Amino acid sequence: MLILRDGTRFEGEAVGHVPEAGAVAAGEVVFNTALSGYQEVLTDPSYAGQIITFTYPHIGNYGVNDDDAESRRPFCGGVVVRDLARRASNWRAIHGLDEYLRRHRLPAIAGIDTRRLTRYLREHGALPGAFGTDEATVRAAAAAGAGTEGLDLVAAVTTDTPYEAGDPDSEFHVVAYDFGIKRTILRHLESAGCYVTVVPASTPAADVLARDPDGVFLSNGPGDPEPLAYAIDNARALVGEVPVFGICLGHQILGLALGAEKIKLHFGHHGANHPVRHEASGRVEITSQNHNYAVDLTGVRGVERTHVNLNDGVCEGFRVLDAPAFGVQYHPEAGPGPHDTRYLFDEFTGLMAATA
Amino acid sequence: MTMPRRDDLRSILVIGSGPIVIGQACEFDYSGTQACKVLRDEGYRVVLVNSNPATIMTDPEFADATYVEPLDLASVTRVLEQERPDAVLPTLGGQTALNLAVELDEHGVLERLDIELVGAGIEAIRTAENRQQFKAAMEEIGLAVPRSGFAYTLDEALAVAEQVGYPLIVRPSFILGGGGTGIAHDADEMRAVAERGLAASPVSEILVEQSVLGWKEYELEVMRDHADNAVVVCSIENLDPMGVHTGDSITVAPAQTLTDVEYQRMRDAAFACIRRIGVDTGGSNIQFAVDPADGRQLVIEMNPRVSRSSALASKATGFPIAKIAAKLAVGYRLDEVLNDITGETPASFEPTIDYVVTKVPRWAFEKLPGSAPVLGTMMQSVGEAMAIGRTFPESLQKALRSLETGRYGLNCDPAEQEWDRRSDDDLVVACAVPAPDRIFALEAALRRGVTVERLAEKTGVDPWFLDQMAQIAEMRVELGGCGLETTTRPRWRAAKRLGFSDAQLAYLWGVDEADVRAARLRAGVGVTYKTVDTCAAEFAADTPYHYGTYEDEDEVAPLRRPAVVILGSGPNRIGQGVEFDYCCVHAAFALSAAGYETVMVNCNPETVSTDYDTSDRLFFEPLTGEDVLNLCEALAARGELAGVIVALGGQTPLKLAHTLEAAGIPVCGTSPASIDLAEDRERFNALCDRLGVPQPAGGTAAGAEAARAVAAEVGYPVLVRPSYVLGGRAMQIVYDAGALDAAMAELAATGTLGREGGLSASRPALIDRFLEDAVEVDVDALRDGAGEILVGGVMEHIEEAGVHSGDSACTIPPATLGSDVVDVIERHTRALADALDVRGLINVQYAVKNREVYVLEVNPRASRTVPFVGKATGVPLAKLAARVMLGTTLAELRDEGLLAASARGGAAEGGHVAVKEAVLPFARFPDVDTILGPEMRSTGEVMGIDRSFGLAFAKSQAAAGNRLPDRGTVFLSLADRDKPAGLLAARRFAELGFSLVATGGTAAALEAEGIPVDEVVAKVGEAGVDAVDLISSGKVDLVVNTPRGRGPRADGDHIRRAATLHRVACLTTVAAARAAAAGIAEWTTQVATVRSLQQYHRDGQLRLEV
């Protein structure tokens, strides 16, 4: 069964990796409303410390393949589904999702009334929870659940040594902070003409500048930006020195570096259908999103909001007026999701070209 | 904030889609109705043209001016000249409206009257609709399309075929629903297929294309606004692969087997497509083929308008495509329109769902002898059922039991035995042929252990779908191992979550359905209702649009006011279509207005009734005893359930009356007992005798022996038919004992009526003396609890009795009946209504022979003609009926003003005449004889309304696509018994300046009467020019052919077929010929005029008598 911190209980059956006796899956329970792209979602490091509930009932239909993973492995704490496909069908599939979960020792629970769970989270906000087979241990784990607020979850997912991606002869050299970076982002930077050096989250700004980059990228990542003081300081030190582009957590870090306030959303944005208005053009972009925190720009001088969420007015993007730096809260790289906002990678290279 | 709404427009004309035909059904009533609503709310003057009186959109309330006129260039031009609208909106009336828009443009009408096209421009329409231009456009933007070439002659076709290579598919340009399409594997097949294609295309242009038979087929529903914001509303995956028309495929939303990478690539392509074609605003439907082997995607076609799939997508997601398309057409942007399901988020988003939607088509092959039940690229289904479940297996089983073909779900019912008799290999062979019941063969094969791989390879059905079906099969086997008492709660729940119906379990365990239900509820497994909210519960939704499933949590809110459940009519089928949806929707409107909380139950995604804002609550559920009981009990537990309306949705809900009554649920209106009395032949005969209402002599019989006895007594010819069916199903006129035996055998056999239960003492066959050459009359009346009776309309049929009331033209007021006869008819109607203690509508059919009035049947429920009567007379019968069924009296309704005080019953003399004509699907089934009979085969209807019978009749023919010529040659070939009457018609034609051509016998008869015959043709097959040659060579402008010998081999059959093939107007009864002559006479001598229903009705709801 699955139990939330407040004791709410859901019946289901264990699938995927079955934890050894006594062990349970625990984490902050969130939901994702995307209809496709479960492999990308599962392998997105931003979900570290969370249990992902898929609102679409059939998960695993097209199996898992070699190309669509967003990182080397899943980082989330568990998976909740209504129905886990027992047979996958797609020409690219190399194995079924159930097998994949077992390989990566990722526990899952199926048969859950995921709509009830989603409605509950909508009402009560993202809650810590746990699932397993032994009620007592599950209850205990759920009750002990701390959530993500105030925790540094980045340390667990970032690379411990720098590495390069792309073609060294590319036009631009970008240093990317890895707070939990997705492969699709690297792919987009590469195809936008960047050679990328990915560095650990804690790398000091000075070391980054020492690499003489044309631009610095602040990646997406899990959890709360506030405890990441080191990252925020580095970002502050970089703005003005080189063009800076932040996505999701990177956007929040950039925001806090500029004096914005952090806000925790009630249950976050997790889906591939969020309408965002690009203020300059008035165009509506359908975006892929995955975050429980956001930034509030009120009172911050020298920045301009560039994108806004049409559902709830959350700031989805801003730029610094007197320096080449900008960020977006959503995921222009998609993976999974719509491709409406890929242009942002070209804006980044555009900034680098202009300041070169 | 600038005001987005376009203020430079004041008046907008909406073009409807005309009669219900295969490929274009009431989904366009749904979209058109939404459009009219929106445009009026926006404050525009709305003008509507649609020839179909059965639609809700043609209700006077929905437009400022409603023209029920033929949808042809001439008539619509007249409307435009009279109304001078600023704009025309053509994208919500299907292919018909688009084609009309193109015509209006080509003939310079739009330019001359300075009228703007909104929604889609001419260029966009042209490029999308012309396959050649479309392919060029796609290649230009780098989207792959199937290899192909175009041809205008047979030789070109064969040449192109060589380049493209076989197998290939031939598809005509500018056609509807795949008409004239076909697949050829070699040059020989190519000849036949190409010929048909060239004939079918109005511009005789065919596309000869690489066949991607067996690839996966997908559809995306896309919306775009003038600021170029674009969203995908819904993705649809076809279970049947390429080669089966999407309209004939089982389809599933959302797409199930695409990775996000593949899906996003398809989404990008769809946007590129809609931008290139240049659909400025509104919805479009784009179809893709995907190679299962390597994911390669091809663009198949785009419909630059709201389509059948848009209706499906709207119902599947809760995103009202047509409504929003209308708003976008008048200047709004997607982000300026609110998503009225959540009430707080904008429409500029992509709906996401947390359930699975399955649509299954319904066909009518059994009604069209000569047509083979094989599916192809040409759409043949007449309707569809949609079901919502949390999983695919659940939604599939719900959809199958929604079809009302007697199935309880995916097999596990009596009909499955057909498959169990076969060998594995037979089954696999059967599966390989796309056919209406292939899905059942697949389950049977899977249950036997035929592998998913083998079936996938043979059928092209994706393994994921097959595996999901296999889970149903496995559960069925597992359940077979247990029984009523031994089934544990988890297993009950597992079974219900896979969509098993109580009926299936009852069959499996050989027990009563009621016992299954009881045991299940004892086990604590009851239905829960979830909400369709466009956002997978991410936001609170206040729109109560629900579906039933088996989960933990139920979302149905308590009732606020006394609730009335209105049971809809299920999937469209021949004999039960949009007319009944009209009645249900009107009931919802009338009862909401009267303060009730209205609850609609239906499973037909095409309809207005399944629009979430038609009633206060919508439950998208199958109309079976189990599903309806579940709902009624759920509602009763949440407040006051005032009653259930079963009398407005045709036979479907009527069948449930007993189940409901037995469960103690109040049934509104006429009591189930009376309904039975009307259907139970013995008791009904007794009643008629008591009332002194004559009937054709007749009796009932459950077997051949008894049948012969009855026939011997009443004398031949006799009419044989089953009880409890609609649309003259399986009804036959037999002239001798041999034919009678055959007919009885057929009725007993499964396949015809086995589906509806077969023959038994409780549902015997009815055998009546067949009245030849009698005039048939339909009456719709309304009786209230106080016993007041309002005769809504007396309709005289044009064709004689023997042609099903649904297939014959009829007129209000009667054209030839004397007032004394009409009086008798009204008297009988009153007597019957009183005797049956009718509370609500009653429909009575009479046959009048030698001024003697016989009653043929009584239906104490809404009939097919209710909307026609409403449009013709202006009396809102359905609305009144709904109120009366809940106890209001006609007197009270007069005081309320719902019924005009002047409205007094009977035959109308309102200074105008309305003629209803049936529309038949023969063009799509070239091998079916077009001769009309007692089995109904029409799919839809049109109305012609004008100041005289002749003009109204002529309009009705034009509207039905049977345009009468005003000069030229009439070909006559009459049965002997028709000659006397036929001569009168012939003389009229001669006087009107037509030259006459006839077959030998007819010619002789004509000349004997001194009527000049210009040419006598040989019998078909004999030497010399025969009728078929003459028609084929285009020398004939009107065919009058009344049946001689029946059956496919008969001469007449060839003649009628030739007429259909070459689109020559063809009349098969003398009555129709005489009406046509009258029509042409006036049509050619008087100036044609158009008038809105509002004007007609303003001249007084036709005076009716009480």
Ligand SMILES: Nc1ncnc2c1ncn2[C@@H]1O[C@H](COP(=O)(O)OP(=O)(O)O)[C@@H](O)[C@H]1O
């Ligand atoms: N190249 C092709 N090979 C095989 N089947 C095809 C091909 N093109 C179309 N079809 C089938 O024919 C059906 C009808 O074709 P479509 O272009 O959609 O015509 P319509 O305008 O009638 O919808 C499609 O749904 C598809 O199943």
Ligand SMILES: Nc1ncnc2c1ncn2[C@@H]1O[C@H](COP(=O)(O)OP(=O)(O)O)[C@@H](O)[C@H]1O
């Ligand atoms: N005794 C009869 N003589 C002549 N025609 C008849 C007779 N009974 C029925 N018909 C014809 O058969 C048609 C269908 O019969 P009906 O009872 O209306 O069946 P349904 O209930 O399917 O409408 C009628 O519309 C009428 O034209």
Ligand SMILES: [Mg+2]
């Ligand atoms: Mg199509």
Ligand SMILES: [Mg+2]
């Ligand atoms: Mg009838």
